[in-house]
Amino acid sequence: xxxxxxxxxxxxxxxxxxxxxxxxxxxxxxxxxxxxxxxxxxxxxxxxxxxxxxxxxxxxxxxxxxxxxxxxxxxxxxxxxxxxxxxxxxxxxxxxxxxxxxxxxxxxxxxxxxxxxxxxxxxxxxxxxxxxxxxxxxxxxxxxxxxxxxxxxxxxxxxxxxxxxxxxxxxxxxxxxxxxxxxxxxxxxxxxxxxxxxxxxxxxxxxxxxxxxxxxxxxxxxxxxxxxxxxxxxxxxxxxxxxxxxxxxxxxxxxxxxxxxxxxxxxxxxxxxxxxxxxxxxxxxxxxxxxxxxxxxxxxxxxxxxxxxxxxxxxxxxxxxxxxxxxxxxxxxxxxxxxxxxxxxxxxxxxxxxxxxxxxxxxxxxxxxxxxxxxxxxxxxxxxxxxxxxxxxxxxxxxxxxxxxxxxxxxxxxxxxxxxxx
Amino acid sequence: xxxxxxxxxxxxxxxxxxxxxxxxxxxxxxxxxxxxxxxxxxxxxxxxxxxxxxxxxxxxxxxxxxxxxxxxxxxxxxxxxxxxxxxxxxxxxxxxxxxxxxxxxxxxxxxxxxxxxxxxxxxxxxxxxxxxxxxxxxxxxxxxxxxxxxxxxxxxxxxxxxxxxxxxxxxxxxxxxxxxxxxxxxxxxxxxxxxxxxxxxxxxxxxxxxxxxxxxxxxxxxxxxxxxxxxxxxxxxxxxxxxxxxxxxxxxxxxxxxxxxxxxxxxxxxxxxxxxxxxxxxxxxxxxxxxxxxxxxxxxxxxx
Numbered sequence: 001x002x003x004x005x006x007x008x009x010x011x012x013x014x015x016x017x018x019x020x021x022x023x024x025x026x027x028x029x030x031x032x033x034x035x036x037x038x039x040x041x042x043x044x045x046x047x048x049x050x051x052x053x054x055x056x057x058x059x060x061x062x063x064x065x066x067x068x069x070x071x072x073x074x075x076x077x078x079x080x081x082x083x084x085x086x087x088x089x090x091x092x093x094x095x096x097x098x099x100x101x102x103x104x105x106x107x108x109x110x111x112x113x114x115x116x117x118x119x120x121x122x123x124x125x126x127x128x129x130x131x132x133x134x135x136x137x138x139x140x141x142x143x144x145x146x147x148x149x150x151x152x153x154x155x156x157x158x159x160x161x162x163x164x165x166x167x168x169x170x171x172x173x174x175x176x177x178x179x180x181x182x183x184x185x186x187x188x189x190x191x192x193x194x195x196x197x198x199x200x201x202x203x204x205x206x207x208x209x210x211x212x213x214x215x216x217x218x219x220x221x222x223x224x225x226x227x228x229x230x231x232x233x234x235x236x237x238x239x240x241x242x243x244x245x246x247x248x249x250x251x252x253x254x255x256x257x258x259x260x261x262x263x264x265x266x267x268x269x270x271x272x273x274x275x276x277x278x279x280x281x282x283x284x285x286x287x288x289x290x291x292x293x294x295x296x297x298x299x300x301x302x303x304x305x306x307x308x309x310x311x312x313x314x315x316x317x318x319x320x321x322x323x324x325x326x327x328x329x330x331x332x333x334x335x336x337x338x339x340x341x342x343x344x345x346x347x348x349x350x351x352x353x354x355x356x357x358x359x360x361x362x363x364x365x366x367x368x369x370x371x372x373x374x375x376x377x378x379x380x381x382x383x384x385x386x387x388x389x390x391x392x393x394x395x396x397x398x399x400x401x402x403x404x405x406x407x408x409x410x411x412x413x414x415x416x417x418x419x420x421x422x
Numbered sequence: 423x424x425x426x427x428x429x430x431x432x433x434x435x436x437x438x439x440x441x442x443x444x445x446x447x448x449x450x451x452x453x454x455x456x457x458x459x460x461x462x463x464x465x466x467x468x469x470x471x472x473x474x475x476x477x478x479x480x481x482x483x484x485x486x487x488x489x490x491x492x493x494x495x496x497x498x499x500x501x502x503x504x505x506x507x508x509x510x511x512x513x514x515x516x517x518x519x520x521x522x523x524x525x526x527x528x529x530x531x532x533x534x535x536x537x538x539x540x541x542x543x544x545x546x547x548x549x550x551x552x553x554x555x556x557x558x559x560x561x562x563x564x565x566x567x568x569x570x571x572x573x574x575x576x577x578x579x580x581x582x583x584x585x586x587x588x589x590x591x592x593x594x595x596x597x598x599x600x601x602x603x604x605x606x607x608x609x610x611x612x613x614x615x616x617x618x619x620x621x622x623x624x625x626x627x628x629x630x631x632x633x634x635x636x637x638x639x640x641x642x643x644x645x646x647x648x649x650x651x652x653x654x655x656x657x658x659x660x661x662x663x664x665x666x667x668x669x670x671x672x673x674x675x676x677x678x679x680x681x682x683x684x685x686x687x688x689x690x691x692x693x694x695x696x697x698x699x700x701x702x703x704x705x706x707x708x709x710x711x712x713x714x715x716x717x718x719x720x721x722x723x724x725x726x
Contacts, residue, residue: 008521016509226505230566232474233499233576234522236491403474416436 005235006243013247017214018254027255030206053083053139054110058098059117060091067154068117071146083142092118099130106132112139117147125151180370192280194340196263197364200290201336203259204360208297208329211252212305215244216318219309219402228402237399241306249298256294260287282367289376290363293383297359300387301325303394310401317408332360343368353379355386393418423486425450425605426471426574431480433466440466442629443480448607448622453600455620455637456609457714463629464609465502468578471607472499495523498572502579502609504563508552512543515551516566523570530569537565541591560588564595575599577608581615593619617710627718637710644716645708646683651676655698663692670715675702677712 017023057072059065069087090098095116105111113131121127127147129140149170156166222228231240266272267282304325312318332351339348343365351357352365358379365371400417401409426448433441441463448454458464469475471482473489482489484496506515516534520526538544541561543554551559560583567575580592596606596619610616616623617637624634633640647667652675660666660678665688668679680689686705693700 004524005522008518011521012518015514222507225508226501226503227507228505229474229501229503230499230505230519230563231522233472233497233501234494234519236473403469 002242002246003239006239006246009235009240009243010247010250013244014250017248017251023251023255026210027258030203030210031259034202034206053112054086055083055112055143056086056088056098056102056114057117058088058090058095058114059119060089061117061119061122062089064117064119064122064150064154065089067150068147071150072143083139092116095128095130106130115143115147117151121151122154193282193367196280196282197340197343197367198337200367201333201360201364203256204294204297204363205329205333207252207256207294208301208360209326211248211298212301212325212329213322215248215302216305216309216322217315218244219306219398220312220315220318223310223402223405224313232403237402238395240402241303241395241398245299245302245306248302249295252298253291253295256291260290263287286366289366292380293359293363296380296383296387300356300359300383300390301329303387303390304328307394307397307401310398311409311414313405313408328356329360332357336361336364339364340368353382355382358383423450424448424483425452425485426607427483428467428471429481429483431467431470431482432478433470433475434478439629441470441477441626444626444629444631445480446624446631446634448605450605451600451603452605452622453596453620454605454607455616455623456607456626457611457613457616457623457710458609458626459611462611462626464611464626465578466629467626468576468607468609472497472576493574495570496572497574497576498567498570500563500567500575500577500580502582504560506551506559506562506566509550511548511550512538512554512562513547515562516569519566520570523572525570533571534565534569537569541565557585557588560584561591564588564592568595568599573604575604575606575608577606579610580608581610581612613709613711613714623710625714625717633713633717640713641708641710642706644713645706647680647686648706648708648712649678649680649686649689650702650704650707650709650712651678651693651700652702653693653698653700655696657698659696660692665689670712672712677708679716 057065057068059068065087069085072085088098095114099106099114102111102114106113109132113129113134116128116130118126118128125148152170153166156169161169222231228240235243263280263282264284264287267280267284267287305322308318308321308325311321335347335351335357339345339361342348348361348365352361352371353375362371362376362379366376396418397414401414424447428444428446428448431441431444432439444463444467446456456464456467466475470477470480471489473482473491473494484493510518513531513534517526517531520530520534535544535547538547541564543558543561546554546558551562554562567577575596577592577596581589584592596608599606608619621637622635623637623640625632657669657671657676660669665681665685666678667681668677670677678689680686690700690703693703
């Protein structure tokens with residue numbers, strides 16, 4: 001398959017793709033884009049608009065009020081905005097009257113809200129919050145701990161407990177994860193591997209879609225340029241497709257190696273030391289598996305994208321043809337992301353052996369749990385079988401598609417192409 | 423032995439017979455014209471000869487052996503629909519296409535440069551294809567077809583869409599390659615070009631080869647009973663004449679076919695007796711167009 005003609009096609013693809021400005025730009029841009037999305041998400045999640053929050057804290061008990069006041073005002077100021085408080089002693093009926101008086105102020109957001117801590121709260125910790133926007137979790141998350149602190153402290157006062165005992169009671173259980181693996185040594189698990197699995201998943205997802213689209217566009221271009229017939233007077237359609245796909249796959253592998261190079265340096269040298277909570281359990285084998293898996297994924301998906309490109313003459317029509325392929329990438333992507341809370345859930349286990357899904361889910365899984373070697377071999381075997389099948393199928397459609405121009409073919413016609421003796 | 427032998431080629435598309443049991447021979451050193459109207463099956467035949475399409479049945483024999491991939495290296499091909507990589511530079515394009523044919527190295531580059539000089543494009547060797555005019559892009563396409571010094575040149579509708587300068591250029595290439603002893607095969611629906619350039623032809627109609635052989639032999643065979651007439655006057659009396667087989671009016675000229683070759687003299691006498699003013703009376707002459715009409719039938723009149 002890798003004859004002189006295929007190699008000439010590969011060389012051209014590398015010249016156009018690997019040694020091009022687009023390659024450099026994309027290699028830089030995809031990580032920027034990835035971290036951009038992550039950053040944007042984090043920013044939106046934590047974005048708070050509490051700069052001018054003004055809260056009335058009310059209680060029928062002066063003692064609660066005093067304690068809350070000293071706790072709230074003693075709390076370190078938040079970086080992103082100040083909350084001002086006003087403390088008023090009143091009972092439930094007065095609260096109703098007060099709320100009527102300040103309704104317009106609340107609606108105009110001059111007053112953000114009113115917190116009423118009934119005396120009962122000392123027993124059941126139930127606190128009422130009246131606001132135009134009572135679901136402002138950013139604000140409540142800031143107010144909740146001090147109030148909780150006050151109520152807890154007051155509850156235990158007089159019960160002869162030491163401060164140490166109180167501290168203990170208030171603390172949540174802290175799980176330290178230790179990973180049991182085939183290694184003798186048991187290592188404490190940091191969040192490093194969770195980040196890594198996210199990284200693997202995201203890189204796979206982004207680069208498969210980008211290189212896939214690129215391959216599709218270039219096939220459409222050859223078709224609409226009419227150069228394809230000139231090429232076919234020298235090479236067979238299979239040689240042309242193979243050359244294109246391998247050329248693009250090599251480019252994508254080089255790109256991935258560049259992206260992963262910091263990881264390679266990290267695990268193979270002692271130049272950098274990660275803080276213990278980010279400790280990575282990662283070996284060269286993981287990266288090798290990842291690259292092998294990526295190569296199989298590229299050949300499989302580029303075959304599909306090239307096929308779609310060969311069916312249509314213009315990118316607009318082709319969009320209707322790529323959604324099934326996109327689904328094959330997007331659904332596993334969401335499974336892989338969802339899996340990070342529990343990598344051993346049933347869907348993830350099964351999906352890591354399902355054709356196509358396996359290509360995206362398995363790399364994320366191996367970073368989170370130890371997968372027996374046999375399972376890895378099985379998944380690779382399944383994926384290689386699918387790759388070969390797709391390659392043959394793609395070749396059959398491609399050889400017919402690239403010479404057909406004019407009207408957009410129906411899917412039923414495309415199915416007929418399999419049987420064509422081209 | 424013939425250079426190329428096409429044997430019983432057939433090809434169906436969705437049940438429609440594009441090429442139906444086509445056979446013809448291309449002798450060594452010939453300029454071979456594959457002639458037929460649009461949609462007759464020329465491109466499909468050529469694509470099967472190029473091994474781009476696999477025939478449903480039949481085969482193409484190259485000097486005694488069935489063609490395969492190695493044949494492609496020996497052919498320079500100019501498809502009907504021409505195109506190049508728009509973003510690729512001129513010299514890169516030429517070298518890439520030559521490399522696909524197995525030709526690499528300095529020698530090819532020198533040769534490419536020589537051709538570019540000859541076609542006035544040497545200073546554009548580092549331009550992108552998309553920056554060239556359409557006419558110049560066609561020149562690059564010709565160079566790409568002949569750069570690897572192929573033994574066979576296969577041109578599909580080579581004159582379609584060419585400006586007069588490029589038409590002459592292409593004719594020159596064809597004649598030059600003929601001098602070098604290469605085999606040139608081209609398809610066309612333009613009878614005029616075919617008549618001027620080719621020495622062997624095959625006519626294809628509705629996927630079937632309806633006539634083939636040496637052009638001069640075909641012409642003399644068809645011309646014996648044929649008269650080409652340019653005349654003024656009423657010719658309707660010819661229809662009732664027993665020895666006249668067929669009268670075809672082409673506007674300026676009228677083609678008349680008599681039953682026996684010896685009757686052409688009788689025809690001339692008859693014309694003069696009937697007061698027809700004869701401007702030109704050519705016995706034993708027939709155009710390829712007339713032959714095509716004779717063979718393909720009346721409905722072939724739309725072919726020029």
